[in-house]
Amino acid sequence: MPTRSFVIEEEGKKRFWDVSWDGGEVELSSGAWGTAGRARCRSFSSVAERDAFIAAEVRKVVTKGYVESDTVAPVADEPNATVGRKVAAWRKRFDATLAPAWLPTFGDGPEVHGRVRGAMTLLGHETWPACPSCRRPLNAVLELDRSRLPDPSLRSKGLVQLFTCEAWTSDEATSGACIFDGWLARTHAPEGVLREGPAGRGQKTFITGWTRIVELPPDLEPTLVERLENEAPEVIEALLQGADDDGRSPYRVWAEASGNAARNVHKLGGFPTFVQECTLSFTRQLFQLECARPFDVNLGDLGAGHLLIRPSGEVVFFWASH
Numbered sequence: 124m125p126t127r128s129f130v131i132e133e134e135g136k137k138r139f140w141d142v143s144w145d146g147g148e149v150e151l152s153s154g155a156w157g158t159a160g161r162a163r164c165r166s167f168s169s170v171a172e173r174d175a176f177i178a179a180e181v182r183k184v185v186t187k188g189y190v191e192s193d194t195v196a197p198v199a200d201e202p203n204a205t206v207g208r209k210v211a212a213w214r215k216r217f218d219a220t221l222a223p224a225w226l227p228t229f230g231d232g233p234e235v236h237g238r239v240r241g242a243m244t245l246l247g248h249e250t251w252p253a254c255p256s257c258r259r260p261l262n263a264v265l266e267l268d269r270s271r272l273p274d275p276s277l278r279s280k281g282l283v284q285l286f287t288c289e290a291w292t293s294d295e296a297t298s299g300a301c302i303f304d305g306w307l308a309r310t311h312a313p314e315g316v317l318r319e320g321p322a323g324r325g326q327k328t329f330i331t332g333w334t335r336i337v338e339l340p341p342d343l344e345p346t347l348v349e350r351l352e353n354e355a356p357e358v359i360e361a362l363l364q365g366a367d368d369d370g371r372s373p374y375r376v377w378a379e380a381s382g383n384a385a386r387n388v389h390k391l392g393g394f395p396t397f398v399q400e401c402t403l404s405f406t407r408q409l410f411q412l413e414c415a416r417p418f419d420v421n422l423g424d425l426g427a428g429h430l431l432i433r434p435s436g437e438v439v440f441f442w443a444s445h
């Protein structure tokens with residue numbers, strides 16, 4: 124169908140006006156750029172009448188300031204409008220999966236929400252926990268006061284304590300077992316006495332506060348992954364706004380570009396960024412720690428450790444490395 128297209132831009136808003144004809148039928152459509160706009164039709168019994176009508180309508184819009192364009196707006200814009208709607212729908216879907224996490228602030232005090240590499244709260248009669256492999260005393264890594272956590276859904280009574288074995292030397296046959304099994308994560312009563320264990324690695328400090336961030340899950344649910352992968356290339360391209368996907372999933376590229384990808388940092392809550400597949404069933408991550416300061420735990424290459432809440436409410440420690 125022959126079409127003539129006109130555009131105008133006023134106060135930053137672009138509008139189109141198109142006229143198409145086929146025999147005695149004329150269709151006029153107009154509206155905001157990027158939408159299908161509104162159409163109206165007229166019928167004529169002769170080509171001469173039709174052309175006279177078109178010429179008169181064109182004169183009217185040109186008088187209003189419209190300029191003839193090579194781009195045929197309604198035909199070209201309808202798919203663009205669809206792409207825009209699809210991109211917006213994907214963004215909405217992704218945003219719905221955002222969840223909060225909190226980055227710890229370390230310092231001397233005065234607000235103490237947790238202790239790192241320092242004293243642990245033990246009951247008066249309690250003995251300091253020992254490594255199941257070498258039987259030597261474990262080293263304190265973290266004590267977290269769950270009654271003071273900023274996320275109400277992670278808050279509960281009691282302390283969560285994490286210990287690790289650092290007493291082994293690499294020429295001992297039991298070292299491997301110390302590295303893999305020499306971890307103790309437990310919930311402890313809040314009352315007790317503060318006791319110092321053996322000096323280990325890391326830096327003695329306190330968690331003095333939290334900074335709230337939001338994170339996207341590392342992966343989308345499989346049904347959404349499939350839907351996203353079946354989207355038209357122009358939708359993916361518009362969604363990623365030209366970011367290079369390097370063969371990665373569009374979701375991961377989008378998550379990174381949005382600045383809300385789940386982070387490999389020390390954090391409370393949030394989405395665990397597992398280095399290897401987690402073999403435990405859990406409902407929430409309580410805390411994630413990296414091998415970096417102030418913890419300095421032995422987590423191997425690019426390792427990360429996760430205090431996870433099991434469906435039973437029990438807190439367990441899972442770690443993995445490359």
Ligand SMILES: [Zn+2]
Pocket residue numbers: 254255256257258259288289290291300301305
């Ligand atoms: Zn040990």
